[in-house]
Amino acid sequence: MSTHENRHEVVSRSQWLAARRQLWLHEKAFTHHRDALAAARRALPWVKVEQPYRFQGPAGELSLTQLFAGRSQLLLYHFMFVEGWDEGCPGCSFLADHFDGANLHLAHHDVSLVAVSRAPYAEFQSFRQRMGWQFPWYSSAGSGFNEDFGVSVGSEGPRQYNYEPYAGSESELPGLSAFYRDDDGSVYHTYSTYARGLDILVNTYNFLDIAPLGRNEAGTMDWVRHHDRYEGQPGTAHCCHD
Structure with a gap:
């Protein structure tokens, strides 16, 4: 069970739908920008x-x-x-x-x-x-x-x-x-x-970005372990992601 305190505003369903539509507009704009960025990436010159x-x-x-x-x-x-x-x-x-x-x-x-x-x-x-x-x-x-x-x-x-x-x-x-x-x-x-x-490359992050608490990291990948070491095994990731 999560121990995180709920600090979010609680509203009616109609108020939630209005807020969700506003976010939807931002999401659509981001999707179009991502498509344009991918096209620019593919348009880069090549080096033999x-x-x-x-x-x-x-x-x-x-x-x-x-x-x-x-x-x-x-x-x-x-x-x-x-x-x-x-x-x-x-x-x-x-x-x-x-x-x-x-x-x-x-x-x-x-x-x-x-x-x-x-x-x-x-x-x-x-x-x-x-x-x-x-x-x-x-x-x-x-x-x-x-x-x-x-x-x-x-x-x-x-x-x-x-x-x-x-x-x-x-x-x-x-x-x-x-x-x-x-x-x-x-x-x-x-x-x-x-x-x-x-x-x-990390689809897990795409799921977490939709989850209520998001990535919930103190630092990038600070919670990540080798997948056979999650049960009661302390440690920190040392990949550099800035």
């Missing part, structure tokens, strides 16, 4: 990927082109898991819990959704099994892929994350990058987003 990036998967080494799995579009989540870690970032894991359901449909719409981490491939297999995930998850160990796409920011010197200077403590951060593969095999980087830009 020239670097011969190599990744490790269950069958050995792969190219970036092979991550498309024969499709023309690739959504690649930069999952925070570095060498020496026993488990992935709780915030990234929260996002990743949504991937398998999406892949049931994306794979039939010419889109591959995969994750890539900096840690060697073998190091995140036990955690993947523990979480029960099925989505493709590859290692970028030994390449400059994470640096080039803005999620490995190092610990010294001028650093940048999410298109602005970064002064945080993390050297590895989350993100999502989109790519297109042309018929001639050329690959283009079309989009990347970071930090709060990743909220769009």
Whole structure:
């Protein structure tokens, strides 16, 4: 049972309907603005990927082109898991819990959704099994892929994350990058987003935003745990979302 005190105004049904109609107008405006923003995102210019990036998967080494799995579009989540870690970032894991359901449909719409981490491939297999995930998850160990796409920011010197200077403590951060593969095999980087830009991947937040108390967070994702640790297990997420 909730222990939250009800501080909301209580009104008649007709008063509620009048207030709801006013909010409905804001929701319609937001929906149209979101459509326009999505169109502007798709209209961004592209950059041809020239670097011969190599990744490790269950069958050995792969190219970036092979991550498309024969499709023309690739959504690649930069999952925070570095060498020496026993488990992935709780915030990234929260996002990743949504991937398998999406892949049931994306794979039939010419889109591959995969994750890539900096840690060697073998190091995140036990955690993947523990979480029960099925989505493709590859290692970028030994390449400059994470640096080039803005999620490995190092610990010294001028650093940048999410298109602005970064002064945080993390050297590895989350993100999502989109790519297109042309018929001639050329690959283009079309989009990347970071930090709060990743909220769009979290359908749980869409449900919470409709719930009476909303996200009810003291800080972004402060309540999130690995999904097998919710029962009586303290802890905090350490993904950076500003």
